Amino acid sequence: MHTIEEYQKLIQSAIEKEIIQRKPRELYDPIIYTLAIGGKRLRPMLTMLTCDIFDGDIQQAIYPALGLETFHNFTLLHDDIMDNAPIRRGLPTVYKKWDSNTAILSGDTMMVMAYDFILASPKDLLFDIFTVFNRVGREVCEGQQYDLNFETNNNVTLDEYLKMIHLKTAVLLGGSMQVGALIARTSEKNVQLIYDLGESVGMAFQLQDDLLDVFGDEEVFGKKNGGDIRTNKKTFLYIKALELGSPEQQKELKQLFNIQEENDNKVKRVLEIFQELNIEAETHHLMDCYYDRAMKTLEKINLDKVKKSILIKLADSLMNRNN
Amino acid sequence: MHTIEEYQKLIQSAIEKEIIQRKPRELYDPIIYTLAIGGKRLRPMLTMLTCDIFDGDIQQAIYPALGLETFHNFTLLHDDIMDNAPIRRGLPTVYKKWDSNTAILSGDTMMVMAYDFILASPKDLLFDIFTVFNRVGREVCEGQQYDLNFETNNNVTLDEYLKMIHLKTAVLLGGSMQVGALIARTSEKNVQLIYDLGESVGMAFQLQDDLLDVFGDEEVFGKKNGGDIRTNKKTFLYIKALELGSPEQQKELKQLFNIQEENDNKVKRVLEIFQELNIEAETHHLMDCYYDRAMKTLEKINLDKVKKSILIKLADSLMNRNN
Numbered sequence: 233m234h235t236i237e238e239y240q241k242l243i244q245s246a247i248e249k250e251i252i253q254r255k256p257r258e259l260y261d262p263i264i265y266t267l268a269i270g271g272k273r274l275r276p277m278l279t280m281l282t283c284d285i286f287d288g289d290i291q292q293a294i295y296p297a298l299g300l301e302t303f304h305n306f307t308l309l310h311d312d313i314m315d316n317a318p319i320r321r322g323l324p325t326v327y328k329k330w331d332s333n334t335a336i337l338s339g340d341t342m343m344v345m346a347y348d349f350i351l352a353s354p355k356d357l358l359f360d361i362f363t364v365f366n367r368v369g370r371e372v373c374e375g376q377q378y379d380l381n382f383e384t385n386n387n388v389t390l391d392e393y394l395k396m397i398h399l400k401t402a403v404l405l406g407g408s409m410q411v412g413a414l415i416a417r418t419s420e421k422n423v424q425l426i427y428d429l430g431e432s433v434g435m436a437f438q439l440q441d442d443l444l445d446v447f448g449d450e451e452v453f454g455k456k457n458g459g460d461i462r463t464n465k466k467t468f469l470y471i472k473a474l475e476l477g478s479p480e481q482q483k484e485l486k487q488l489f490n491i492q493e494e495n496d497n498k499v500k501r502v503l504e505i506f507q508e509l510n511i512e513a514e515t516h517h518l519m520d521c522y523y524d525r526a527m528k529t530l531e532k533i534n535l536d537k538v539k540k541s542i543l544i545k546l547a548d549s550l551m552n553r554n555n
Numbered sequence: 556m557h558t559i560e561e562y563q564k565l566i567q568s569a570i571e572k573e574i575i576q577r578k579p580r581e582l583y584d585p586i587i588y589t590l591a592i593g594g595k596r597l598r599p600m601l602t603m604l605t606c607d608i609f610d611g612d613i614q615q616a617i618y619p620a621l622g623l624e625t626f627h628n629f630t631l632l633h634d635d636i637m638d639n640a641p642i643r644r645g646l647p648t649v650y651k652k653w654d655s656n657t658a659i660l661s662g663d664t665m666m667v668m669a670y671d672f673i674l675a676s677p678k679d680l681l682f683d684i685f686t687v688f689n690r691v692g693r694e695v696c697e698g699q700q701y702d703l704n705f706e707t708n709n710n711v712t713l714d715e716y717l718k719m720i721h722l723k724t725a726v727l728l729g730g731s732m733q734v735g736a737l738i739a740r741t742s743e744k745n746v747q748l749i750y751d752l753g754e755s756v757g758m759a760f761q762l763q764d765d766l767l768d769v770f771g772d773e774e775v776f777g778k779k780n781g782g783d784i785r786t787n788k789k790t791f792l793y794i795k796a797l798e799l800g801s802p803e804q805q806k807e808l809k810q811l812f813n814i815q816e817e818n819d820n821k822v823k824r825v826l827e828i829f830q831e832l833n834i835e836a837e838t839h840h841l842m843d844c845y846y847d848r849a850m851k852t853l854e855k856i857n858l859d860k861v862k863k864s865i866l867i868k869l870a871d872s873l874m875n876r877n878n
Contacts, residue, residue, distance in 0.1 A: 259700040310663060314656040333637040336659060337700055340633060343666055344692040351685050358681045362674050369667040377582040377660055 233542065234290065239280035243273050243301065246294050250349075262326045262338040263345070266305050269321050274550075275404060276301040279412040281546065282426055285539050288416025292354055296361060296415060299349035300408050303365070306342035307372055309335055314380060315463075322455075353415065360414050368407035375400025382466045386486065393471050394435070401441075402434030418534075425533045429543070432526035436519040437550050442467040443515050446503065449554055458499035464489045468518070469511050470502075476509045519551060556865065557613065562603035566596050566624065569617050573672075585649045585661040586668070589628050592644050597873075598727060599624040602735040604869065605749055608862050611739025615677055619684060619738060622672035623731050626688070629665035630695055632658055637703060638786075645778075676738065683737050691730035698723025705789045709809070716794050717758070724764075725757030741857075748856045752866070755849035759842040760873050765790040766838050769826065772877055781822035787812045791841070792834050793825075799832045842874060 247267055254260045276297030283293040311317070312325040313335050319325065327335035353361045378396040382388050409430035413423045445460045446469060460467050470489065474482055485505055488498050506512070526547055530540055570590055577583045599620030606616040634640070635648040636658050642648065650658035676684045701719040705711050732753035736746045768783045769792060783790050793812065797805055808828055814821050829835070849870055853863055 256697060256700045256704060258704060259697060307663075310659055314659060332655075333703060336633055336637060337696055337703070339663075340630075340666070341693060341696040343663070344689055344696065347670060347685070348689045348693070351682065351689060355682050358685070359674065359678050362670070362681070362685075366667055366671045366674060370664060370671070373660055373664040373667065374579060374582060377579045380656060380660070381579060381581060 233284055233539075234280075236277060236281070239277050239284075239290070240273055242280065242290070242294055243276045243297060246298050247301075250298070250345075258330075258334065259338055259341055262309075262330055262334055263342055265329070266309055266326060266338070266342070267302070269323060271305075271321060273301060275304050275408040278405060278408040278430065278546075279415075281542075282409040282412030282430075283416045284412075285535065285542060286413055286416030286418040286422065286426075288412070288418075293412055293415045295349045295352035296411050297408070299346045299352075299365070300404070300411065302342055302346035302349055303369065303372075304404060306339050306346060307376070309339040309342065311376060314376070319455075357414055357417075361411055364407050364410050364414070368403050371399045371403045375403075383464075385466075388466050388471055390468075390471055390475065393466065393468060397438040397468075398431070398435060401438040402431045405434030405437060406430035422533055422535075425529055429526050429529040429533070429547075432522045432529065433547050433550055436522040436526070436547075439468055439515055439519045439522070440551055440553065442469055443512065444554070446506065447512060458503070461489075461499050461502045462494060464492075468515060469506055472514050473506055473509050473511050476511075476514070477505065481505055481509070523547060523551060556607055556862075557603075559600060559604070562600050562607075562613070563596055565603065565613070565617055566599045566620060569621050570624075573621070573668075581653075581657065582661055582664055585632075585653055585657055586665050588652070589632055589649060589661070589665070590625070592646060594628075594644060596624060598627050598731040601728060601731040601753065602738075604865075605732040605735030605753075606739045607735075608858065608865060609736055609739035609741040609745065609749075611735070611741075616735055616738045618672045618675035619734050620731070622669045622675075622688070623727070623734065625665055625669035625672055626692065626695075627727060629662050629669060630699070632662040632665065634699060637699070642778075680737055684734055687730050687733050687737070691726050694722045694726045698726075706787075708789075711789050711794055713791075713794055713798065716789065716791060720761040720791075721754070721758060724761040725754045728757030728760065729753035745856055745858075748852055752849050752852045752856070752870075755845045755852065756870050756873055759845040759849070759870075762791055762838055762842045762845070763874055763876065765792055766835065767877070769829065770835060781826070784811075784822050784825045785817060787815075791838060792829055795837050796829055796832050796834050799834075799837070800828065804828055804832070846870060846874060 251264050251267055253264075279297035279300055280290050280293050284290050308320065309326050312320060313327045313332055317325055318328045323329075325335075326338060330338075347365075350361060350365055351358070375396055375398070378392070379400055382393075382396065406427040407430070410423055410427040413426045442460065445467070446458055448457060450457055459465075460470075466489075470485065473485055477485060485502065488502050491498050527544070530543055533540070535543075574587050574590055576587075602620035602623055603613050603616050607613050631643065632649050635643060636650045636655055640648055641651045646652075648658075649661060653661075670688075673684060673688055674681070698719055698721070701715070702723055705716075705719065729750040730753070733746055733750040736749045741749075765783065768790070769781060771780060773780055782788075783793075789812075793808065796808055800808060808825065811821050811825055850867070853866055856863070858866075
């Protein structure tokens with residue numbers, strides 16, 4: 233087994249090798265910018281680690297992993313246009329730094345590049361890997377559409393919310409692990425189980441993201457608290473608060489989430505309601521449910537104890553992260 | 556051999572089979588709308604016909620052909636946002652009928668669908684077909700970027716223009732034929748030659764498009780003449796006129812192409828300059844060069860006379876079309 237740092241180093245060198253100057257520069261500069269900014273490189277790391285855990289050749293996993301990372305960054309690029317998000321990872325987003333047309337077309341090109349990286353998978357696995365990749369790609373788009381729909385839907389249910397984050401976030405984390413397992417040529421059963429595990433961890437991961445946005449350490453998380461509240465985003469916290477709140481609290485929350493202007497008092501007041509209703513603990517409770525589900529899935533996977541403990545450590549780190 | 560109508564019928568039924576109601580409707584309705592409007596279905600027809608000409612099983616070509624058509628329609632969907640084009644094939648474009656966000660996300664989903672259709676190719680050909688598809692996909696994006704760059708470049712050269720239409724149009728026509736040849740499992744040499752042929756025909760096809768926009772029969776072509784002139788699009792006709800014109804004509808053309816408002820007199824005057832400079836004949840001359848190149852390529856292809864005559868008829872019909 234290799235360390236997380238070793239996976240990340242391999243991914244980083246592959247990215248640097250691929251970040252070459254192509255023409256037209258107007259098209260490729262934003263792609264280089266996007267890929268270089270980076271982020272946690274979580275998805276490719278999951279692919280590499282899963283391949284390694286099932287005793288696969290991690291060299292074979294590098295390019296498929298890079299494909300998943302490139303796809304993920306492509307979705308961010310287009311999502312930022314749709315969400316009018318000017319900043320990501322502390323830097324201006326592509327549509328802000330350049331313009332919308334550039335962001336659309338560079339995103340499209342990144343998607344083709346993602347498929348091209350995936351094409352470097354072992355040939356006899358191409359059908360299986362593309363099948364996973366296409367399904368995940370489609371579901372991520374569907375998730376983004378549900379997320380957009382929520383903007384104008386004032387009665388989003390918890391089930392609808394969970395379905396949305398499942399599609400928008402969890403399936404890609406599950407899929408990243410599934411691709412790693414396919415490359416390791418482990419059993420069909422293991423491939424399915426590791427997908428399920430990644431999906432459950434992905435749900436908890438997104439809930440943690442919702443929490444960090446409100447309760448995170450601003451220094452460590454790298455952005456101002458309450459961004460979701462400022463933009464009236466219907467996260468788990470908001471929907472749960474509406475479910476648990478008194479008629480007065482419900483009414484106030486809905487009114488607060490109608491304010492369009494930047495407003496620190498609004499964030500403060502929403503936070504108070506969240507605290508009155510114990511929303512942080514409620515969120516942790518649901519995260520624990522997904523964690524338990526992941527652990528039950530892990531039990532069924534055919535792996536030795538040491539390997540299982542690595543996956544447990546991974547799940548823990550994704551749930552207890554602070555950025 | 557089958558008839559063009561038979562290919563189109565097979566493609567049409569495959570499209571209708573795939574146009575099913577999926578959720579969320581906000582995402583899939585625009586896709587259904589786009590695929591249903593149709594158009595000439597030229598690219599999938601090229602794939603089917605090429606497969607048939609090389610004695611391939613055309614049933615195996617249906618889904619890859621559909622993938623190429625879906626990819627083409629995806630690019631139109633995103634191009635219409637970038638070009639601010641409100642009408643296509645006589646109907647409102649997706650970003651006009653819905654909005655930009657819908658057009659971006661539905662387009663992204665169509666691209667994944669295109670890859671999913673391609674995935675239905677014979678498994679042992681997946682690597683080769685995806686290689687063609689990815690290269691073409693990337694080049695089409697590059698071509699669109701050059702086209703966007705031309706909007707703010709007042710000194711586009713003929714070479715730059717030809718490179719742009721090569722990337723934006725010709726490689727997809729060539730690629731569509733190449734995929735058909737791959738499915739027919741003809742020789743590597745034939746696969747390359749048929750790509751070259753499709754590329755040359757594609758260049759002539761695009762030049763014909765530039766001509767039709769200015770000189771076409773409005774009734775048959777389905778849109779008002781001079782659309783490219785109204786939107787100051789730098790087509791072959793404009794660039795050639797600048798090259799051949801007197802300093803006065805050059806100056807006047809540049810001034811006319813600075814007018815932003817809808818203006819019938821402008822179209823009339825540009826048309827007069829084109830006629831003074833014999834631009835229609837100049838365009839036909841270049842189209843003939845590409846036609847000759849296609850015919851020289853055809854000579855090298857290992858095919859009987861009857862099959863070759865079908866390809867000649869195809870090239871003729873694409874060059875002498877009136878819509």
